[in-house]
Amino acid sequence: MSLHIESAKPEAGTPRARISLGIALAFIVIAIVVFCALFGASIAPDSPFTQRLEVGDAPPSGQFLAGTDLLGRDVFSRVIYGAWTALVGPLVVAVGAWVIATVLGLLSGYLGGMVDSATMRWVDFMLALPAPLIAIVVVGVVGGGYWTAVLVLIILFTAPDTRIVRSAVLEQRPRPYIDAARALGISKTRILFVHILPNVLPIVLAYVVLDFAFALVNLAGLSFLGLGVEPGTPDWGRMLFENRTILFTNPVALLLPAFMIILTAVSMNLIGDWLFERLTR
Amino acid sequence: MTAIASVTTSQPLPLLRVRDLTISAGGHAITTGTNLELARGETIAIVGESGSGKSLTAKAIARLLPPAVTAAGSISYDGQDLMALPEREMRQIRGRRLSMMLQDPFTMLNPLMKSGLHIAEMLRDRPEFRDRTAMNAEVARRLGEVGITDPDVAERMPFQLSGGMSQRVAMAAALARDPELLIADEPSTALDVTTQAEIIALLKRVQKKRGMSLILITHNLRLAFSTCDRIYVMYAGSLLEVGSARAVEDDPFHPYTLGLLLSEPPAEKRVARLIAIRGQVPRADEVAGRCTFADRCDWAKDKCRAGMPPLIEQAPGRFGACIRRNEIAAEMRDLRGAALETATVALSAPPSDKPLLRAANIVKEYSGRSGTVVRALKGVSIEIGPGESVGLVGESGSGKTTLGRTLVGLETPTSGAIEIAGIGASKFSAMSAVDRTATRRTIQMVFQDPYSTLNPRHSVRRSLTEALRTIGRFTKAERDARVAELLREVSLPESYAERRPSSLSGGERQRVSIARSLAVNPKILVCDEPVSALDVSVQAQILNLFKRLQQELGLSYLFITHDLAVVRQVADRIYVLYLGEIVEQGSAEEVIARPKHPYTQRLISSIPR
Numbered sequence: 001m002s003l004h005i006e007s008a009k010p011e012a013g014t015p016r017a018r019i020s021l022g023i024a025l026a027f028i029v030i031a032i033v034v035f036c037a038l039f040g041a042s043i044a045p046d047s048p049f050t051q052r053l054e055v056g057d058a059p060p061s062g063q064f065l066a067g068t069d070l071l072g073r074d075v076f077s078r079v080i081y082g083a084w085t086a087l088v089g090p091l092v093v094a095v096g097a098w099v100i101a102t103v104l105g106l107l108s109g110y111l112g113g114m115v116d117s118a119t120m121r122w123v124d125f126m127l128a129l130p131a132p133l134i135a136i137v138v139v140g141v142v143g144g145g146y147w148t149a150v151l152v153l154i155i156l157f158t159a160p161d162t163r164i165v166r167s168a169v170l171e172q173r174p175r176p177y178i179d180a181a182r183a184l185g186i187s188k189t190r191i192l193f194v195h196i197l198p199n200v201l202p203i204v205l206a207y208v209v210l211d212f213a214f215a216l217v218n219l220a221g222l223s224f225l226g227l228g229v230e231p232g233t234p235d236w237g238r239m240l241f242e243n244r245t246i247l248f249t250n251p252v253a254l255l256l257p258a259f260m261i262i263l264t265a266v267s268m269n270l271i272g273d274w275l276f277e278r279l280t281r
Numbered sequence: 282m283t284a285i286a287s288v289t290t291s292q293p294l295p296l297l298r299v300r301d302l303t304i305s306a307g308g309h310a311i312t313t314g315t316n317l318e319l320a321r322g323e324t325i326a327i328v329g330e331s332g333s334g335k336s337l338t339a340k341a342i343a344r345l346l347p348p349a350v351t352a353a354g355s356i357s358y359d360g361q362d363l364m365a366l367p368e369r370e371m372r373q374i375r376g377r378r379l380s381m382m383l384q385d386p387f388t389m390l391n392p393l394m395k396s397g398l399h400i401a402e403m404l405r406d407r408p409e410f411r412d413r414t415a416m417n418a419e420v421a422r423r424l425g426e427v428g429i430t431d432p433d434v435a436e437r438m439p440f441q442l443s444g445g446m447s448q449r450v451a452m453a454a455a456l457a458r459d460p461e462l463l464i465a466d467e468p469s470t471a472l473d474v475t476t477q478a479e480i481i482a483l484l485k486r487v488q489k490k491r492g493m494s495l496i497l498i499t500h501n502l503r504l505a506f507s508t509c510d511r512i513y514v515m516y517a518g519s520l521l522e523v524g525s526a527r528a529v530e531d532d533p534f535h536p537y538t539l540g541l542l543l544s545e546p547p548a549e550k551r552v553a554r555l556i557a558i559r560g561q562v563p564r565a566d567e568v569a570g571r572c573t574f575a576d577r578c579d580w581a582k583d584k585c586r587a588g589m590p591p592l593i594e595q596a597p598g599r600f601g602a603c604i605r606r607n608e609i610a611a612e613m614r615d616l617r618g619a620a621l622e623t624a625t626v627a628l629s630a631p632p633s634d635k636p637l638l639r640a641a642n643i644v645k646e647y648s649g650r651s652g653t654v655v656r657a658l659k660g661v662s663i664e665i666g667p668g669e670s671v672g673l674v675g676e677s678g679s680g681k682t683t684l685g686r687t688l689v690g691l692e693t694p695t696s697g698a699i700e701i702a703g704i705g706a707s708k709f710s711a712m713s714a715v716d717r718t719a720t721r722r723t724i725q726m727v728f729q730d731p732y733s734t735l736n737p738r739h740s741v742r743r744s745l746t747e748a749l750r751t752i753g754r755f756t757k758a759e760r761d762a763r764v765a766e767l768l769r770e771v772s773l774p775e776s777y778a779e780r781r782p783s784s785l786s787g788g789e790r791q792r793v794s795i796a797r798s799l800a801v802n803p804k805i806l807v808c809d810e811p812v813s814a815l816d817v818s819v820q821a822q823i824l825n826l827f828k829r830l831q832q833e834l835g836l837s838y839l840f841i842t843h844d845l846a847v848v849r850q851v852a853d854r855i856y857v858l859y860l861g862e863i864v865e866q867g868s869a870e871e872v873i874a875r876p877k878h879p880y881t882q883r884l885i886s887s888i889p890r
Contacts (some may be wrong), residue, residue, distance in 0.1 A: 013643060035682070095434055175733045176728035176729070176730055176733050176734040177733060177734055177735055177736045177737075179686075179726070180726065180728065180734060180794065180797065180798070181736075181747065182690075182691060182725065182749050183689045183690065183691060183721065183725060183726045183798075184715065184723075184751050184797075184798075184800075184801065185721035185749070185751045186747065186750070188752055193740075194747070195747075198736075198738035198739075199736070199737060199738050206612055225474055
């Protein structure tokens with residue numbers, strides 16, 4: 001899943017000052033997406049909901065930069081509005097999974113014994129499940145659309161993240177600085193959260209960014225299957241589904257949201273890799 | 282570049298002649314203009330502390346530098362210029378004509394190859410060993426040469442061998458193609474003291490028998506003097522002194538060599554205070570273009586920093602790079618004499634009736650693989666009196682670290698009783714909170730590895746205040762004052778409080794970790810090999826710090842170490858731990874002068890003299 005477009009490593013001996021072009025572009029892409037999600041209403045040229053059945057699926061023109069869809073809605077504006085669901089859901093998934101995984105991983109790695117066994121067997125069980133299929137089944141049966149999907153993804157993503165946190169904790173645990181803290185009589189909770197956590201956080205943070213990219217793709221997939229957002233909501237995955245029939249009359253209506261999903265996910269992956277390189281050195 | 286007329290040895294054509302060898306990485310110089318000469322059958326030592334460039338010099342000779350590290354200059358081996366050789370021809374020379382032995386015996390052998398195969402691999406292209414039985418006989422003969430007579434060893438995997446055994450197999454493999462020159466890079470450093478002596482003795486014996494040349498790379502000056510004909514002293518990428526071992530030891534020409542000699546704790550006597558070199562080893566490119574040692578030298582003048590002093594012949598066969606040699610020779614000699622005179626037997630604290638710490642019959646068992654029980658400690662009893670400094674000497678696997686960790690409550694003994702300042706402390710988890718806190722404040726620990734003893738994400742101030750938190754609530758002003766005081770106690774400037782461990786040297790980190798354990802005003806410090814990972818010059822500083830703290834704060838120490846010379850300098854009494862049992866105890870003077878147990882005797886005879 002990780003992509004390297006060019007060596008982001010600085011030369012040996014020089015400080016890690018330089019950012020490669022790829023990373024810079026990734027940051028710009030994410031900045032634009034965030035901006036659209038927050039201020040979409042003020043920058044979009046048109047409302048995403050206004051239907052113009054008389055126009056129908058028109059190709060790009062001066063008035064509609066990316067053309068219109070079957071109902072004559074402005075595709076460009078819908079893509080801008082779509083940044084919101086592309087950002088919020090994955091963000092909640094990433095942060096949610098991160099918080100739960102950090103607590104579970106810290107406890108399981110540091111305390112060991114029963115806590116560790118129980119947590120790890122749960123993780124094994126979760127990893128044995130086909131994640132996208134579970135999401136489809138749960139959202140399909142329970143209903144609730146987008147936010148149910150977010151919740152399911154949090155639970156699914158927590159399992160592998162817990163394992164990562166745990167292994168990072170196991171690496172820190174035998175170090176003398178932890179022994180020194182124990183010998184000083186510092187409490188377990190404090191050792192966990194003040195002494196170990198800052199040392200495992202960078203590794204976890206890098207994985208969280210990757211979670212975001214996975215969640216984005218998964219949520220878009222569910223929306224495409226009609227299990228995500230409400231019909232009519234401007235959402236990139238949903239737009240893929242709605243506009244699949246007008247591929248030949250207005251291909252931009254399909255390709256632009258598809259392109260945005262890929263661009264955002266790739267950018268996040270690049271940033272995740274870059275963070276990992278930077279923080280774990 | 283050092284303009285040097287010629288470093289000639291008695292023999293006309295040296296086997297190896299290195300001229301102006303400059304090693305650099307990414308535009309930074311690692312060594313500058315090294316000149317080396319080695320005659321056939323001669324043994325030389327390249328002595329230096331970490332970062333001196335000694336190992337890279339050795340690797341450059343074998344053309345085995347890591348990628349991105351480049352070498353310039355000329356290396357002439359038996360009249361052949363190695364630097365100009367294509368890699369394919371160089372491969373013919375490695376192993377056959379010059380061979381290398383590396384430090385870590387556990388990673389040097391291929392973990393998936395039987396030990397005998399490492400040797401067979403080197404003999405594969407010899408037609409006379411095509412035959413399987415002939416090959417096996419040859420492997421057995423080669424192993425015999427390095428003292429392995431058990432024919433089984435050839436069939437064992439590396440993980441089934443002890444460190445000393447692995448090092449022997451590696452030596453046999455390095456010697457398999459009968460090289461004329463063997464470069465041994467810290468061949469004994471990773472081994473136990475007694476094994477160290479065996480490996481070095483073996484190396485010397487094989488070298489003599491074969492008439493082979495040997496380059497010994499080491500940080501251990503005493504080892505170099507006792508095994509080598511000539512010594513090259515290297516510091517921060519440049520050679521500071523070259524001469525015959527005897528001559529350099531008797532009368533060092535360079536202040537750095539003198540400093541190293543004085544820093545090294547003598548095993549035969551206890552000195553009031555070691556004469557340490559101040560500061561720490563700089564990076565080569567920080568001190569380029571001047572005397573590399575000037576910043577740490579008591580005799581440095583402006584002219585020392587004006588340019589790089591050349592390595593010149595200052596007496597027949599003796600080369601030195603100190604331009605003030607003639608002016609300061611008398612002073613240096615006086616200092617050497619004074620250092621030996623200050624040696625007075627320190628007052629041994631009388632064994633108190635009421636020991637501060639008493640451990641009786643401590644047994645510690647671990648469950649090993651497939652249900653076997655490993656007994657790390659087999660009923661160990663020790664006592665530490667108030668203000669007393671006790672040494673715990675033993676090799677790896679003796680259980681000395683386990684005992685230390687058990688005393689501070691990091692491990693719980695399987696059976697036995699521990700009493701610290703009148704409180705029963707055998708099982709920390711079963712103690713009342715008040716007792717546990719009181720005990721934690723009485724006994725603290727200083728750990729071996731300076732690189733992981735501090736939390737990498739905490740500043741020095743944070744590390745120290747974390748320790749202070751455990752003894753009560755303080756206002757910010759009180760906390761800051763105490764942090765400043767602690768830093769002062771370990772001789773670090775107050776500005777260090779804001780630093781992260783990554784910006785501190787090994788010695789500085791060890792000072793901070795000592796300050797951290799002092800934060801709770803303990804009465805006993807358990808020091809687990811606190812200086813073994815440090816450079817000799819820094820080691821002396823830290824040992825002096827321990828001595829000063831004991832006088833100022835009336836601390837008791839349990840000094841866990843494998844190094845008798847170190848323990849001699851700090852301990853009043855010694856316990857010798859061997860395979861989980863105390864085999865000998867008594868006053869430091871008595872035990873070292875008249876060891877009774879065969880193991881102690883072996884330990885003492887292993888110190889290179």
